[in-house]
Amino acid sequence: MNRSDARGARQQNSSVRATQVSPQEKIVEQVEKNIKVLTGMPQSQLYPAMRFMAASLGFQCGSCHVIRNGWIEASADDKPEKQTARQMIKMVIEMNKTYFQGNPTVSCYTCHRGQRSPQGAPVLPLPIPSPRSSNGASTAGSTISSTSMSGLPSADDVLNKYLVAVGGKAATERITSCVVKGSTTTAVGQVVTYEAEQSVPDKGHETFTVQNVAGRTCAGDSRCEYERVINGRQGWVKNGQGVQELVGEQLADQKLSFPLFQILRLKDQYSSFQVSGREKIDDRDVYVVSAVRLDNRFERLYFDVENGLLRRRISYMRTLIGMIPQQTDFDDYRDVDGLRLPFTITMAYADPGSLPITRKFAEIKLNVPIPESKFEKPR
Ligand code: HEC
Ligand code: HEC
Numbered sequence: 001m002n003r004s005d006a007r008g009a010r011q012q013n014s015s016v017r018a019t020q021v022s023p024q025e026k027i028v029e030q031v032e033k034n035i036k037v038l039t040g041m042p043q044s045q046l047y048p049a050m051r052f053m054a055a056s057l058g059f060q061c062g063s064c065h066v067i068r069n070g071w072i073e074a075s076a077d078d079k080p081e082k083q084t085a086r087q088m089i090k091m092v093i094e095m096n097k098t099y100f101q102g103n104p105t106v107s108c109y110t111c112h113r114g115q116r117s118p119q120g121a122p123v124l125p126l127p128i129p130s131p132r133s134s135n136g137a138s139t140a141g142s143t144i145s146s147t148s149m150s151g152l153p154s155a156d157d158v159l160n161k162y163l164v165a166v167g168g169k170a171a172t173e174r175i176t177s178c179v180v181k182g183s184t185t186t187a188v189g190q191v192v193t194y195e196a197e198q199s200v201p202d203k204g205h206e207t208f209t210v211q212n213v214a215g216r217t218c219a220g221d222s223r224c225e226y227e228r229v230i231n232g233r234q235g236w237v238k239n240g241q242g243v244q245e246l247v248g249e250q251l252a253d254q255k256l257s258f259p260l261f262q263i264l265r266l267k268d269q270y271s272s273f274q275v276s277g278r279e280k281i282d283d284r285d286v287y288v289v290s291a292v293r294l295d296n297r298f299e300r301l302y303f304d305v306e307n308g309l310l311r312r313r314i315s316y317m318r319t320l321i322g323m324i325p326q327q328t329d330f331d332d333y334r335d336v337d338g339l340r341l342p343f344t345i346t347m348a349y350a351d352p353g354s355l356p357i358t359r360k361f362a363e364i365k366l367n368v369p370i371p372e373s374k375f376e377k378p379r
Helices: 003-019 043-057 078-100 108-112 155-166 169-173 248-256 260-262
Strands: 175-183 192-198 201-208 227-232 234-239 242-247 269-281 284-293 299-306 310-321 320-335 339-349 357-366
Touching: 043 108, 043 248, 043 269, 043 310, 043 320, 078 357, 108 320, 155 169, 155 269, 155 284, 155 299, 155 339, 169 299, 201 260, 234 248, 248 260, 248 310, 260 310, 269 299, 284 310
Parallel strands: none
Antiparallel strands: 175 192, 175 357, 192 201, 201 227, 227 234, 234 242, 269 284, 284 299, 299 310, 310 320, 320 339, 339 357
8 A cells, every 4th residue: 555545544544433333435525625526436436446547547646646745635636637537537427327328338448458548540550350250250369259148058057066166055054264374465566474264254354464664674563564354344454554444345345355255155145147158267268157246246257167166256346437347366276174265366456556466375274263352343
């Protein structure tokens, strides 16, 4: 987290404190003073949306914002890029409202593709066309080998095969808790020791300690310790800047980083499923399942065609300026007490300031008693 992020985090923190027990979420203009076009956006979406805009253009925060002493100057609209970005946000909202039934179909990325200047004209000479399939779509080089629904199994078939692959209904329902130990990478690429405890259905606690922040050695320094807690409808992150309460989409996103929540009782987390295609991940065939979560978030799940296991999960945050993806990959499945569980989990974000996070587990212990105090607000 950079300092401008940290400042936002603290502002969020004060907004949360003002609302005390039920963390009813604020909209961004109630918290930030200079919001002219993102009005109505939940506060928890502001930072993901900013990172997404930066990622879409190949920008840093400072490409649009005036940064003073490492802090974003919220009231400063000096940079032409920020002013253009406001126009662009307005344009995207208008386009989606007028032409896409209000769905965030067009985003900054639709045109920018990671670049400052979208390319409006094709580069000549054009590439030689590849052989066409009967529906006219090019197949060579494409990872989508089937766009029709024929030949695809039903969502029930895919989910049942998955349940059998991880160990069966009875085995998964016996699990009440787990303790994992291993390592994680950090957003800046350090590899550090990682520990997490989880209790079904929705409690989790994880800790790790970063090394050498800004040249300091970190042993025994609480500013280097990270702690995350999820306890049902509440959650907290503790880092060098203090304890921040998680609200809205942040809470949903943090839940995603706990492996047990994702793997066990997968089916219970969704209101609908549909098999939407067949693709490849690293040369292995996968079925793509489009799913809607109980909190109405849209996801794509990728199941290995051969062994039935979950390989990838992409969760999309629906915002005014586009669907912001967060991707989790599951690898290195191994046997643990009759279940098959992933020992490597990699999370990737639409955030130019963060490398993908990889957790590698050395051990996973199931049904170990975990004291309730682990799931209390960190101090
Ligand atoms: C493409 C330009 C662009 C980039 C890149 C960008 N922002 Fe913004 N940001 C804006 C615009 C435009 C607004 C004002 C939105 C409005 O008026 O509704 C804004 C608003 C904000 C605000 C509210 C206060 C203010 O300045 O209006 C914060 C805080 C913020 N951005 C943080 C960030 C952070 C952190 C990053 C990097 C992760 C970032 N922004 C990247 C364009 C950008
Ligand atoms: C429909 C296509 C399209 C979409 C969608 C789009 N842009 Fe753009 N954007 C453009 C084009 C084209 C230009 C270049 C204009 C020019 O060259 O004068 C541009 C230019 C910009 C610039 C100025 C870059 C510079 O050189 O200074 C910014 C900043 C920007 N866009 C931000 C955004 C943001 C943020 C979003 C999403 C909220 C967005 N754009 C969505 C087409 C788009």
